Amino acid sequence: MAYTALFKSSIGKKLLMGLTGLFLITFLLVHASINAMIWFQDGGVTFNKWAHFMGSNLIIRTMEWGLFFGLILHVVDGLMLYAQNRAARPVKYAYNRAGDNSSWYSRSMALLGTLILLFLILHLAHFWVKTRITGIEKYGLDTENQENLFAVMQEVFRSGLVVAIYVAGCFSLFWHLLHGFKSAFQSLGLNHVKYNETIAVIGIAFSIIVPFVFAMMPISMHFGLVR
Amino acid sequence: MKFNLKVWRQKNAKADGRLVDYTIDNINVDMSFLEMVDVLNDELIRKGEDPIAFDHDCREGICGMCSMYIDGRAHGPHHAATTCQLYMRTFKDGDTIYVEPFKAKAFPIIKDLAVDRSAFDRIIAAGGFVSVNTGQAQDANSLPVEKEAAEKAMDAAACIGCGACVAACPNSAAMLFVSAKISQLAMLPQGGPERKNRAIKMVEQMDAEGFGNCTNIGACEAECPKEIKLTNIARMNREYLAATIIDE
Numbered sequence A: 001m002a003y004t005a006l007f008k009s010s011i012g013k014k015l016l017m018g019l020t021g022l023f024l025i026t027f028l029l030v031h032a033s034i035n036a037m038i039w040f041q042d043g044g045v046t047f048n049k050w051a052h053f054m055g056s057n058l059i060i061r062t063m064e065w066g067l068f069f070g071l072i073l074h075v076v077d078g079l080m081l082y083a084q085n086r087a088a089r090p091v092k093y094a095y096n097r098a099g100d101n102s103s104w105y106s107r108s109m110a111l112l113g114t115l116i117l118l119f120l121i122l123h124l125a126h127f128w129v130k131t132r133i134t135g136i137e138k139y140g141l142d143t144e145n146q147e148n149l150f151a152v153m154q155e156v157f158r159s160g161l162v163v164a165i166y167v168a169g170c171f172s173l174f175w176h177l178l179h180g181f182k183s184a185f186q187s188l189g190l191n192h193v194k195y196n197e198t199i200a201v202i203g204i205a206f207s208i209i210v211p212f213v214f215a216m217m218p219i220s221m222h223f224g225l226v227r
Numbered sequence B: 001m002k003f004n005l006k007v008w009r010q011k012n013a014k015a016d017g018r019l020v021d022y023t024i025d026n027i028n029v030d031m032s033f034l035e036m037v038d039v040l041n042d043e044l045i046r047k048g049e050d051p052i053a054f055d056h057d058c059r060e061g062i063c064g065m066c067s068m069y070i071d072g073r074a075h076g077p078h079h080a081a082t083t084c085q086l087y088m089r090t091f092k093d094g095d096t097i098y099v100e101p102f103k104a105k106a107f108p109i110i111k112d113l114a115v116d117r118s119a120f121d122r123i124i125a126a127g128g129f130v131s132v133n134t135g136q137a138q139d140a141n142s143l144p145v146e147k148e149a150a151e152k153a154m155d156a157a158a159c160i161g162c163g164a165c166v167a168a169c170p171n172s173a174a175m176l177f178v179s180a181k182i183s184q185l186a187m188l189p190q191g192g193p194e195r196k197n198r199a200i201k202m203v204e205q206m207d208a209e210g211f212g213n214c215t216n217i218g219a220c221e222a223e224c225p226k227e228i229k230l231t232n233i234a235r236m237n238r239e240y241l242a243a244t245i246i247d248e
Ligand code: SF4
Pocket: B064, B158, B159, B160, B161, B162, B163, B164, B165, B166, B176, B177, B180, B220, B223, B224, B225, B226, B227, B228
């Protein structure tokens, strides 16, 4: 059977959703860990060092393309699912109590995903475009003579509005992950009494911890908790 | 008991439907929901009006015909029960109850509350035959089946093809039904020879019928009158992926 037929099928589409979702989850983990170095209270020296490594290492720069590719697949597949699923019920119920049998966030993955995507565009404009394209020379060097991404963060998060948008983005991510994490395993066919509980617990923990760590970055920058 | 009903009336698949108000009185608490509609229809016929079309057959929870979306839920508010097993004592006197057909593109409305679920039949047919040995009657124990597998296959086989999973699913996906049908055979030696082909063919037919895509919301499992589990969908995913990716 051809792979194109596989990915056109409903099961193929959910497989793709799950695989790209898990891939993006691993990215979140790496991103959150490296960015957590802003809390070293060393004027961003350690953080800048890692940021420079991530931005200059050839292997990582190549993986960045893989990341964009995975993200685009996830978004396109998701939007396609959304459109097809809307079309599968042309006339809606006049009265529907969907909340009685499922959680609102599991039913709102497309909406939450779109919010995350909008946030992501802003986020890329804030940092990725500056570090990879326009350059951040004007922000000067840190005490160890490294490019100062830390200073870029400090400036971006001076605005309360930006901080609020980032925190809202983290909330969307939280709910998206709350359904997406365990859902990915089900899509891969991994559903078994032996490990379901473990997946559920890790999923909830991940969905809370990672967005929380992300949300604390703009907050602690804004209120000058990191120096 | 007295009820205000808002019933979906629709002439045929092409016409637009709308909710029509009815009030009904003197309903016995122990009547089933279908019996209540019988009483209403009786009144309508006496008045010379068009009775409400709805599907039913066994009225004992085993045939799966009684498709109704009652008060925003497939088969009404009860857990693990069909419409014929829903009794009026579940409601309060004077309640307003919405009654709609199962709605999905793949289940076109025939009339009022009756929908065409032959898409399910076509999926079953696409699964094809099961090879069995003919000739002399075999010894009953010649085909050993592991106890656990037998139980799980039996649980999956409990699916009555009612379509509540499709009706309840925000995506109108049919995966719970199809996965139950694939599972009941995949776990037994009798289903072995055609196993891969069956998984591919049934999933292809499901997609061709215009059902939505499953996004693991789980409303189907919550509303299924036969408590078919989501584990069946995971199994179907494995069966299908094994048949498509691993096999050439
Ligand atoms: S899986 Fe459950 S809800 Fe779906 S058709 Fe079978 S019995 Fe009905």
